[in-house]
Amino acid sequence: MRSFNDNNKRNISQLLAHILSPAVEVLPNNRKRIMDALLWSATTDRDDVDSHKYRLPIWTPRAVEFRNEWLRNGRKGLRHEHMYPRNLLGKKLELLAKKGNATPDAIYDLLLKFSHAAIVHPDEAALLNGSRLARDLPHPYRKNEDADPVELLFSRYIHLKIDLKFVDFQGDELIDENIYYLKDGVFNWDVIRALDFDGWDGR
Secondary structure, three states, X not given: OOOOOHHHXXXXXXXXXXXXXXXXXXXXXXXXXHHHHHHHHHHHOEOOEOOOOOOOOEEOHHHHHHHHHHHHHOOOOOEEEEOOOHHHHHHHHHHHHHOOOOOHHHHHHHXXXXXXXXXXXXXXXXXXXXXXXXXXXXXXXXXXXXXXXXXXXXXXXXXXXXXXXXXXXXXXXXXXXXXEEEEOOEEOHHHHHHHOOOOOOOO
16 A cells, blocks of 8 residues: 555655664664654655645645635644644554564554544644643543554544545645545545555455
8 A cells, every 4th residue: 555655654664663773772862853753754745845744635624614715815824733643653663662573664554554644723723732632542542552543543533523534636726525534423434445545454
């Protein structure tokens, strides 16, 4: 399967494997800084293009509406929101390293499953922050390592009743066909499977 920035994710996997290797001496604070930057790049950069953070395929309906207004009057405020919090993905990477399994392939598999972002309205970003879910998952997904990766990825949006839809771009024009990944707390598995998107093996 391929991601919209597959080459970038593969390269990041190699870099992360290097700094997580027990054979490489990296101070903990430097490792954290490098990991944070690379995990940011994994959702924002399209291969060799730096900062692709507002041209992603997952948006909330409110973000789409906001963008239409935003383009006309110059307002800013859309948020690039990591669907699976980066701090939790960092913990998964550290656990791989602790078990001696932080290979480029294993890291790439994690990035395909969990390193995704959605474009959300500023109020939705505030809702995530106010609910204390900016850096955590809701119950019962919290600390549930056996849960379906797709459910983990979408769990905060299900909990807060935030819809997510698929969008595409033609040049600078956003194409919205009202195709939903998640609507009213229910997955559209047909859409997820049909897109064959980023490691979501689906059902």
